[in-house]
Amino acid sequence: MNGERTAIDLWVGAFVALGIGAMLFLALKVGNLVSFGSPPGYRIEARFDNIGGLKLRAPVKAAGVVVGRVEDVRLDPKTYQAVVTLKIDRDYEFTADTIASILTSGLLGEVYIGLDAGGDTKMLGDNGRVTKTQSAVILEKLIGQFLLDKAAGGGK
Amino acid sequence: MPSVAATLAGALRRMGSGTLGAIARLGYAARFSVAVVRETPAAFARLHLTVREIYFSGVLSLVIIAVSGLFVGMVLALQGYDVLQRYGSDESLGVLVALSLVRELGPVVAGLLFASRAGSAITAEIGLMKATEQLSAMEMMAVDPLARVVAPRFWGGVIAMPLLAAIFSMLGIYGAYLVGVKLIGIDVGAFWANMQANVDFRYDIVNGIIKSVVFGIAVSLIAVFEGFDAKPTAEGVSSATTRTVVGSSLTILALDFVLTVFMFRGLR
Numbered sequence: 001m002n003g004e005r006t007a008i009d010l011w012v013g014a015f016v017a018l019g020i021g022a023m024l025f026l027a028l029k030v031g032n033l034v035s036f037g038s039p040p041g042y043r044i045e046a047r048f049d050n051i052g053g054l055k056l057r058a059p060v061k062a063a064g065v066v067v068g069r070v071e072d073v074r075l076d077p078k079t080y081q082a083v084v085t086l087k088i089d090r091d092y093e094f095t096a097d098t099i100a101s102i103l104t105s106g107l108l109g110e111v112y113i114g115l116d117a118g119g120d121t122k123m124l125g126d127n128g129r130v131t132k133t134q135s136a137v138i139l140e141k142l143i144g145q146f147l148l149d150k151a152a153g154g155g156k
Numbered sequence: 157m158p159s160v161a162a163t164l165a166g167a168l169r170r171m172g173s174g175t176l177g178a179i180a181r182l183g184y185a186a187r188f189s190v191a192v193v194r195e196t197p198a199a200f201a202r203l204h205l206t207v208r209e210i211y212f213s214g215v216l217s218l219v220i221i222a223v224s225g226l227f228v229g230m231v232l233a234l235q236g237y238d239v240l241q242r243y244g245s246d247e248s249l250g251v252l253v254a255l256s257l258v259r260e261l262g263p264v265v266a267g268l269l270f271a272s273r274a275g276s277a278i279t280a281e282i283g284l285m286k287a288t289e290q291l292s293a294m295e296m297m298a299v300d301p302l303a304r305v306v307a308p309r310f311w312g313g314v315i316a317m318p319l320l321a322a323i324f325s326m327l328g329i330y331g332a333y334l335v336g337v338k339l340i341g342i343d344v345g346a347f348w349a350n351m352q353a354n355v356d357f358r359y360d361i362v363n364g365i366i367k368s369v370v371f372g373i374a375v376s377l378i379a380v381f382e383g384f385d386a387k388p389t390a391e392g393v394s395s396a397t398t399r400t401v402v403g404s405s406l407t408i409l410a411l412d413f414v415l416t417v418f419m420f421r422g423l424r
Contacts, residue, residue: 008211015215019319022326031357
């Protein structure tokens with residue numbers, strides 16, 4: 001009886017170790033544990049005329065490197081602009097004249113915010129505001145504009 | 157020959173009593189669940205009983221979970237590759253497989269297999285104990301069957317299920333790696349790097365584990381309840397086992413929908 005119980009204990013121990021190992025594998029190899037919870041960082045705000053298909057938790061990239069995430073998107077009821085709150089990793093600082101633009105990786109890829117730092121000596125602090133922004137390119141509007149130009153050119 | 161009115165009245169009466177019976181059974185199940193959870197200290201005070209149940213419902217389910225996980229991952233990789241390569245994004249195969257396994261297929265398929273492999277066994281065992289009056293004998297000896305028989309089986313299932321789901325997902329991803337990288341020849345770096353860039357620990361993996369814990373609780377509760385509530389005959393035990401598998405499978409699928417609505421709403 002006692003011997004059998006030890007064998008069962010051994011099996012259960014191995015099973016639990018295997019299960020926890022699988023969870024660790026999922027956490028470390030499949031997911032990226034670095035993004036666990038919300039990494040320490042600071043928030044900056046950017047206002048756009050149109051955010052296109054930007055979603056919550058979309059990446060914020062500078063020179064192609066992910067430096068933060070979109071944390072909140074809402075509409076300013078007075079100016080009718082989209083107010084986007086970005087959470088930037090603590091390790092990175094951006095100049096006060098940084099340009100924020102809404103970009104798409106590839107034709108069908110994900111929408112993200114690109115930050116281009118300027119030459120200002122002042123840095124954006126917590127709750128800082130990006131003043132220079134570039135809205136999303138709406139493909140339909142672009143095509144409409146193109147057709148309009150074409151029609152105007154043909155009339156001449 | 158009964159009149160039409162009498163037949164209709166009879167049908168109506170049966171429907172009413174059936175509904176009332178089902179509601180009463182649900183109430184009894186709720187009362188039973190609270191009683192089982194209250195016996196939690198008993199399950200951990202006599203740990204060897206719970207460890208034994210982890211062995212029976214977890215270790216013995218390992219083979220079916222491992223083999224199914226491997227094959228599900230391999231099939232996902234083949235089918236996913238077929239569609240993805242049409243859009244020139246076959247390097248996202250790792251993301252597709254990892255997200256579908258970690259978010260949905262891992263907990264759900266492991267839960268369905270767990271219900272049919274371990275849940276049915278738990279119901280049959282408790283039902284047979286009831287049919288052979290072992291439970292009554294325990295009560296006569298002032299041993300509470302809830303503490304001695306039911307609570308360890310419940311906790312064994314609750315502990316085993318998330319571990320089985322994690323093993324299922326891990327082997328599924330390994331199967332996809334075998335097919336995607338070794339067989340088809342996707343770049344190994346792109347396979348893992350895209351996966352790591354797009355699978356979030358908090359939103360994908362933790363939510364998947366929460367799902368598997370919830371399914372473990374649901375399946376184990378249904379299994380012990382159906383066993384405890386079985387009619388103490390051979391026929392009663394067999395129909396209780398069937399009810400466990402059918403009921404817990406449907407519960408898993410319904411719960412999965414509800415949990416997914418709450419967890420992944422408004423993301424991406």
